[in-house]
Amino acid sequence: MDLIADIILGLGAFGAAVYCLILSRRLKRFNNLRDGMGGAVAVLSAQVDDMTKTLDHAQSAAGESAAVLTELTERAEASARKLELMMASLHDLPDPAAQQPAAPPPDTQPQAGFASTRPADPAPNPDIPVFLRHGFMEAAE
Incomplete structure (x- = not known):
């Protein structure tokens, strides 16, 4: 009986060694x-x-x-x-339009020696904010 147990134990150890060898090769390929x-x-x-x-x-x-x-x-x-x-x-x-008398209309005729294509500015409107009262300059063509 001892001999049969030793043979079975030896076959089990041999099977485990073969299993470990196969796992080792697979692990090497996996980590390549x-x-x-x-x-x-x-x-x-x-x-x-x-x-x-x-x-x-x-x-x-x-x-x-x-x-x-x-x-x-x-x-x-x-x-x-x-x-x-x-x-x-x-x-x-104070409102400047209410304190000052009405100014004469601006001269629309260009002065001698100056050619102006810009129309005369209208009288300032106190209802328009100061920063919007100023005229815009156009680029020369």
């Missing part, structure tokens, strides 16, 4: 850097490293852009407050 999964894992690892660096760079650039945008927004709000104060102070000024 040229054709197997090892190459794919190496490439993916390199890509992950590159993407991590790119992400870090993008985050730092976004942080800088946010800081610049915040600064510009604060400057714009300060300028808007100043403009609102200026507009409010304009309401305190």
Whole structure:
């Protein structure tokens, strides 16, 4: 009986050795850097490293852009407050059209030696804001 048990134990050990040999060969082919999964894992690892660096760079650039945008927004709000104060102070000024007598119409004839193709400016309208009263210059052709 001991002899049969030893033979069965020897056959089991031999079977396990053959199984380990087959697994070893498959694992070598699997980890091959040229054709197997090892190459794919190496490439993916390199890509992950590159993407991590790119992400870090993008985050730092976004942080800088946010800081610049915040600064510009604060400057714009300060300028808007100043403009609102200026507009409010304009309401305190007396109306210039009501205080001055009517001016004679401007001379529409060009002065001697000057050729003007621009029509004479109409009288200022107090209902139009100051920054829109000014005429626009046209480019020479």
